Amino acid sequence: MSPHDDLHTIDGDVQVSPRYLARATAIGDPGLAPLRDLGWELANDDLGNAYLNAPDRKVRLGYLPEGEDDGLWRINAYKDPFGPPAWGVCFNDSCPTEFVTAFTTALAEAYEQGPDAYLAAPDPRSKDRDPFLAVVPLLNRGWQIDRPRWGVFAVQSADGLAGLEYTTGDLDPEAELTTRDARWQLWADTSMSRPAWYATASTDTPVALVRAITECVSDPAPLPRWREDTYSYVEGMTRLTPVLP
Numbered sequence: 001m002s003p004h005d006d007l008h009t010i011d012g013d014v015q016v017s018p019r020y021l022a023r024a025t026a027i028g029d030p031g032l033a034p035l036r037d038l039g040w041e042l043a044n045d046d047l048g049n050a051y052l053n054a055p056d057r058k059v060r061l062g063y064l065p066e067g068e069d070d071g072l073w074r075i076n077a078y079k080d081p082f083g084p085p086a087w088g089v090c091f092n093d094s095c096p097t098e099f100v101t102a103f104t105t106a107l108a109e110a111y112e113q114g115p116d117a118y119l120a121a122p123d124p125r126s127k128d129r130d131p132f133l134a135v136v137p138l139l140n141r142g143w144q145i146d147r148p149r150w151g152v153f154a155v156q157s158a159d160g161l162a163g164l165e166y167t168t169g170d171l172d173p174e175a176e177l178t179t180r181d182a183r184w185q186l187w188a189d190t191s192m193s194r195p196a197w198y199a200t201a202s203t204d205t206p207v208a209l210v211r212a213i214t215e216c217v218s219d220p221a222p223l224p225r226w227r228e229d230t231y232s233y234v235e236g237m238t239r240l241t242p243v244l245p
Helices: 030-035 099-114 136-140 172-177 207-220
Strands: 015-018 041-044 050-053 059-065 071-077 087-090 144-146 152-156 163-169 184-188 197-201 223-225 239-242
Touching: 015 144, 030 099, 059 099, 071 099, 087 099, 087 172, 087 239, 099 207, 144 239, 184 207, 197 207
Parallel strands: none
Antiparallel strands: 015 223, 015 239, 041 050, 050 059, 059 071, 071 087, 087 197, 144 152, 152 163, 163 184, 184 197
């Protein structure tokens, strides 16, 4: 048994559907657990932020409840631990914790495989690294292709309450890591400008890691939440089903 099995579980007295209208839980342990299980070094600062570092310092995660903006989870990977990030992923402070856990689980698997996996930049000429592979789970579950504006490929959930955008063309590498102007963006709610939650991934984020997020976001299974914790789901837009004892 994993030493952190108890940290993987999220409980509740209701099931929230669709799952992309859930929000973050109050704890980050489930998102940290897959990497802690690999023995990654955990450190904390005086503000209560947590940091995980891979043994080779080439992948770093920040869990930042007291960060400078709403980017609660920031994960960066490096070809050189002293150089700039090769890719970065951000989940904001409302993003369902399960989506973060899906990503960190895939990242743990990729890290064990080595840099050829966790630094595998997308390549449309490769059958294994084609960016479109990250969109397939959404299309298979009924999401619809959209073209909201020039230079953007998008898909939207059937109810119009969640979406993914893939921006084409050149992007500012630094802005991809620090703003929402990234290659990939997922969000929920009726407005991309004021989403219930969002997640971003920069240009060179491995397709397998992005796909882990889209697989989890589009999974039809509901997510458990406590009814009284109304911050943990979008009130008035979700279906809440009581959990039977």
